Amino acid sequence: MPLCAGAVQAANSAKPNIVFILADNLGYGELGxxxxxxxxxxxxxxxxxxxxxxxxxxxxNVEAQCSPSRSALMTGRFSMRSGTYAVPVGGQTDGLTLWEITIAELLSGQGYRTGMWGKWHLGSAEARLPTGQGFDEWYGIPRTYDEAMWTAQNQSNSMWPSFGNKQGWNADVVAPEPIYEARKGQKPRQVGTLNLQARLTMEAGITDHAVAFIQKNAREGTPFFAYVSSSMVHMPVLPNPEFAGKTGNGDWADCLAEMDARTGQILDAIRDAGIEDNTIVIFASDNGPEATDPWQGDSGPWRGTYFTATEASLRAPFIIRWPGRIPAGTVSNDIVHIVDMYPTLAAVAGAKVPTDRAIDGVNQLAFFEGKQPHSNREGFPAYVADRLSAVKWHDWKMHFIWQENMYDAPITLAEPRIINLLTDLKEERDVGAKASWLATPMMKIVYDWEASLKKYPPIKMGTPDPYTPATSRH
Structure with a gap:
């Protein structure tokens, strides 16, 4: 006999809400x-x-670029598996195949309402937009915020000087990026165009949509997953006019102030709706800091920028709150990877992860709740695009390819370089000759990874739909 509507609502209300705020290119050393x-x-x-x-x-830890990190979050799989290992170049088929099962799809199957606002960066084709990948609603852009600069390339000003070539950007050659509003099962509706003026108000729009979603579902007693894909602090780093000049320390600082205030608006909405105790809030960043002048970010004690395998690229801020379940004031230096969010959030919702594919994430719920002292992860392979550049294991790291800045050429090392991350935060001293035993556990991670690629052949970047997995090789 089916449950009555009241029983279904009561069962759903017991499931915790999930609000995941993902900052964009927020370096390790930015937050207070x-x-x-x-x-x-x-x-x-x-x-x-x-x-x-x-x-x-x-x-x-995250992946080295925007699309790979977001793919890892959505699928629980390292981006090398799903053909999303690099920011896509214009003109190619981009994003996740529809064969992938996103965390939004898993949560939808458990009765969650799912909403996303901001940059998607996992597919520009209509079928691959968020509302085709498990989200009930979406407001944002399919690709990336730097496309806002296209309209300014022929303007002569201090920030974007003229390139001195009449063949500048032309909307008839390359169309401007659309801003969409979309609902599952409906054709996305373009509500704007991403230009510099629109860029200034994107964070306000993202926040307003998220707050309305939280309020609506709280009133209805429906569990929800709110994926707030913040636009801050991706280049061009420009604040809303409401925040311009607020700090007196320039655009970058004004944007940091805006990001904090917008996060506060979302936290206030959760509190005011009376759902604070039953809502998991996660604040994290998808990447290390920006490397492009004049918007360089800060990596804190670490070396490097995003688009590399340095710690500045791989380590990102991460905060998780669940009142009464996750002990307040806890700090840990154990390794957790963004792929771990997939099985962890699935466990929170009572969903089962797929078993017909490789899932790289591990469930960290018991660790977060303080039921065990350490993370369930010892290490991971670190790719930069399609290059296996390093491997991490506990407080050690082995570099195969060295690259400090995204604009540097990657250098394949004659011998792997082993770093003690507790004594050498800048990754300057190779201790491999003194601790050669480390090669065994670290290379095991690599060998296990390579074996899994044989068992589950990766999807090639640019693969169109429909996709059918290749026969696995044992």
Whole structure:
């Protein structure tokens, strides 16, 4: 006999809501609680307070670029598996195949309402937009914020000087990026065009949509997954006019202040809706800091920029709050990877992860809740695009390819370089000759990874739909 509507609603209300705020290119050293804040020109009181109310990770790891990290979050799979290992170049088939099962699809299957706002970066074709990949609603852009600069390339000003070539950007040659509103089962509706003016108000729009979604579902007693894909602090780093000049320390600091305030709006919406105790809030970043002048970010104690395998690229801020379940004020330096969010959030919702494919993430719920002292992850292989560049294991790292800045040429090392990440935060000293035993556990990660690629052949970048997995090789 089917459950009555009241029983279904009661069962659903027991499931915790999930709000995942993913900052864009926010370096390790930006937030006050990670040693930034006023040192970067703007305090971050709301995010700092969130950290004191839950768990803060010092060794949360992401992939080296935007699309790969977002793919890893959505699928629980390293991006090399799904053909999303690099930011796509214009003109190619991009994004996740429809064969992938996203976390939004898993949560939808458990009765969650799912919403996403901001940059998707996992497919530009209509079928591959968020509402084709498990989300009930979406507001944002399919690709990336730097396309906002196209309309300014022929303007003569201090930030974007003229290139001195009449063959500048032309909308008839390459169309501007659309801003969409979309609902599952309906054709996406273009509500704007991404230009510099629209860029200024994107964060406000993202926040307003997220707040409305939280309020609506709280009123209805429906569990929800809110994926807030923040536009801050991706280049061009430009604040909303409401925040321009607020810090007196320039655009970058103003944007940091705006990001903190927008996060506060979302936290206030959760509190005011009376659902704070039954809502998991996660604040994280998809990448290390920006490397492009004049928007360079800060990597804190680490070396490098994103688009590399340095710690500055791989380590990102991560805060998780779940009142009564995750002990407040917890700090850990254990390794956690963004792929781990997939099985962890699935476990929270009572969903089962797929068994017909490789899932690289591990469930970290018991670790987060303080039921065990350490993470369930010892290490991972680190790719930059399609290059296996390094491997991490506990407090050690082995580099196969060295690249410090995204604009540097990657150099294949004659011998792998082993770094002690506790004594050498800048990754300057190779200790391999003194601790050659480390090669065994670290290379095991590599060999196991390579074996899994044989068992589950990876999807090639640019693969169109429909996709059928190749026969696995044992």
């Amino acid at each position: 609680v990670y040693g930034g804040g006023i040192l970067r020109g703007a305090p971050t009181p709301r995010i700092d307070a969130l950290a004191s109310q839950g768990m803060r990770l010092l060794n949360f």
